[in-house]
Amino acid sequence: MKKPGVCVLRTDGINCDEETFYAFEKAGAACSMVHVNQLRSGEEKLSSYHILALPGGFSYGDDVHSGKILAVELTSFLKDQLSAFVDSGKLIIGICNGFQVLVRTGLLPDRKLGEISTTLMFNDSSHFECRWTNLLVEHTNCVFTKNLEGSVISVQVAHGEGKFYTDRDTLQEIENRGQVVFRYVGNDNSPTVLYPANPNGSLNALAGLCDTTGRIMGMMPHPERYVERTQHPNWRRMPGNTVPHGFAIFKNAVAYAREM
Numbered sequence: 001m002k003k004p005g006v007c008v009l010r011t012d013g014i015n016c017d018e019e020t021f022y023a024f025e026k027a028g029a030a031c032s033m034v035h036v037n038q039l040r041s042g043e044e045k046l047s048s049y050h051i052l053a054l055p056g057g058f059s060y061g062d063d064v065h066s067g068k069i070l071a072v073e074l075t076s077f078l079k080d081q082l083s084a085f086v087d088s089g090k091l092i093i094g095i096c097n098g099f100q101v102l103v104r105t106g107l108l109p110d111r112k113l114g115e116i117s118t119t120l121m122f123n124d125s126s127h128f129e130c131r132w133t134n135l136l137v138e139h140t141n142c143v144f145t146k147n148l149e150g151s152v153i154s155v156q157v158a159h160g161e162g163k164f165y166t167d168r169d170t171l172q173e174i175e176n177r178g179q180v181v182f183r184y185v186g187n188d189n190s191p192t193v194l195y196p197a198n199p200n201g202s203l204n205a206l207a208g209l210c211d212t213t214g215r216i217m218g219m220m221p222h223p224e225r226y227v228e229r230t231q232h233p234n235w236r237r238m239p240g241n242t243v244p245h246g247f248a249i250f251k252n253a254v255a256y257a258r259e260m
């Protein structure tokens with residue numbers, strides 16, 4: 001069976017492309033590193049792929065606002081390609097900087113290119129947060145978290161601008177439509193807005209969300225950093241058959257794409 005194709009999008013400052021590439025290849029996809037300029041020149045086309053992966057990092061050095069410049073490239077030079085990709089029902093995952101890009105294109109929360117209704121802003125702690133966090137996986141129609149619903153997973157965060165923020169009505173709509181996929185949880189496994197379990201102060205402890213189709217998902221934590229047991233600091237004390245928590249997200253995406 002032909003492997004689903006993943007476009008791992010690169011540009012200046014992206015630094016989690018290699019791990020994202022590795023995670024999707026391990027999950028059974030055929031990945032390509034594609035620089036945004038290759039899409040802009042026509043050398044590469046989004047339509048050649050089943051999944052668009054926006055990796056983490058510091059695209060364009062986080063100048064203006066983290067993810068902003070790449071978001072502008074996507075909603076201007078690549079608007080038609082991106083719209084066609086979304087309308088064809090394909091998958092998009094945005095991890096950390098990639099999530100910041102997705103909210104600044106308007107693809108999240110409502111697939112409205114160019115209409116920004118939410119943001120990821122500076123952490124309440126006012127500094128870069130880089131450590132492991134625990135996330136509750138909510139019951140949603142998100143393709144990436146199938147069969148993970150109700151579980152608590154451990155995933156790393158590494159960001160300076162991770163606080164999810166929006167107006168009260170938009171937040172209520174996101175909640176009412178069941179678009180919140182991940183929430184930061186404390187030691188009692190319940191969602192918290194309290195530091196340090198919530199590393200940035202995100203409203204409603206929101207760590208990731210999807211659009212209403214469940215095919216576009218963005219999250220601040222890095223699942224690609226936990227697709228091998230030995231990536232966890234306690235791996236020596238874990239059973240040999242431990243399934244790394246981040247891996248299921250990539251496996252779900254590839255399984256869905258195989259059926260497309």
Ligand SMILES: NC(=O)CC[C@H](N)C(=O)O
Pocket residue numbers: 055056057058059062066095096097098158159160161162
């Ligand atoms: N790891 C990342 O993708 C970081 C995203 C962004 N540069 C921030 O610091 O918030």
